[in-house]
Amino acid sequence: MIILHHLRIGRSMFAVWQLEELGVDYEIKVYHRHPETFLAQEDLKAVHPLGKSPVIEDGDLLLSESGAITTYLLEKFDTQNKFAPPRSDIEEWAKFTQWLHYPEGSVFGPLLVRMILLRSGQEHQALNAYSERETALHLGHISDQLAENEFILGNSFSAADFGVTYVVSLAKRLGQLQPYASLDAYLERNLSRPAYKRAVEKAVE
Numbered sequence: 250m251i252i253l254h255h256l257r258i259g260r261s262m263f264a265v266w267q268l269e270e271l272g273v274d275y276e277i278k279v280y281h282r283h284p285e286t287f288l289a290q291e292d293l294k295a296v297h298p299l300g301k302s303p304v305i306e307d308g309d310l311l312l313s314e315s316g317a318i319t320t321y322l323l324e325k326f327d328t329q330n331k332f333a334p335p336r337s338d339i340e341e342w343a344k345f346t347q348w349l350h351y352p353e354g355s356v357f358g359p360l361l362v363r364m365i366l367l368r369s370g371q372e373h374q375a376l377n378a379y380s381e382r383e384t385a386l387h388l389g390h391i392s393d394q395l396a397e398n399e400f401i402l403g404n405s406f407s408a409a410d411f412g413v414t415y416v417v418s419l420a421k422r423l424g425q426l427q428p429y430a431s432l433d434a435y436l437e438r439n440l441s442r443p444a445y446k447r448a449v450e451k452a453v454e
């Protein structure tokens with residue numbers, strides 16, 4: 250059985266959602282952030298040296314990084330290729346991996362900078378300019394991709410939508426979605442999926 254080490258309030262929720270979509274048998278171990286620093290605490294460091302979440306355990310395997318976890322779960326459980334193109338279709342598979350890694354690799358950074366600035370209450374012209382410019386670039390790019398598609402790869406939901414939904418929902422929390430009505434609709438479409446609702450109930454987000 251898969252064990253998910255789940256730090257409350259954060260991207261691990263999207264791993265719970267994925268496990269629900271895949272119909273996998275799993276157990277959640279819940280961890281709480283430090284009330285003042287908002288960082289993970291020692292209990293999560295005892296699981297993995299980075300002390301970050303999500304982390305999954307499957308037998309002897311201990312795996313961190315959302316993108317790697319998604320790839321592993323798909324390889325093991327998505328035998329009908331319901332959530333990703335088959336590897337034999339190399340071009341479609343490559344496009345899928347591009348969108349799978351894009352949220353963590355490119356979109357999260359400028360949003361994190363915005364989050365740190367907001368929490369610190371400090372002004373920093375250069376960081377603010379960077380965050381505004383890059384956030385607009387990436388939200389615009391995602392919005393363009395969704396202009397004629399309901400989901401990030403086209404008209405059916407795929408595992409690339411987990412991470413994109415995560416960064417779009419974070420952007421919304423940071424008040425960045427106003428210019429992008431299609432992104433709000435995209436969020437609503439994904440977050441109303443029964444598997445997401447079950448995930449929220451189980452993970453007590």
Ligand SMILES: N[C@@H](CCC(=O)N[C@@H](CS)C(=O)NCC(=O)O)C(=O)O
Nearest residue numbers: 259260288289301302303314315353
């Ligand atoms: N690149 C990693 C990021 C993992 C990460 O930073 N997770 C956050 C939760 S959203 C965390 O564990 N933060 C706690 C801390 O930094 O102490 C991934 O994709 O899983």
